[in-house]
Amino acid sequence: MTTDPTAAGQPDPQASGQPSADQGVYGIGVTSDLVGTAIQNLRAYERAGLVMPSRTTGGNRLYSPHDVARLRRIQVLLKQGLNLAGIAQVLDLQDDNQRLRSQIDSITEADPPTAGENPPHP
DNA sequence: CTTCTCACA
């Protein structure tokens, strides 16, 4: 194990087990290796509003698994020739679509058939 | 040593 891409961070992802897959907090160095991009790019992505990593007291960026997943999508879109501004829009639409999709799924199934709460019978 | 920002190519 001379090189551990997953185990190299200064911040501790396992500080005190709060099983929330949303703030695993990776340092920028770990994240750069994780998504396969340079540190300068991660900063550029944040400038463009593609990701909004939290900051530590000292001002260091803290990337959550959610941010890493988004950064991976950014890499794909970049490869397809989109620029940061375009990716911001695509990401926004994707996120919105996902939100709408789960809403549709929620109301298309999992609802008392033929008579639930939507048909208010007078 | 790592990270931060700004700037330039």
Add this chain to the structure above:
DNA sequence: TGTGAGGA
């Protein structure tokens, strides 16, 4: 996207 400078 890569690199440099200057600072914390």
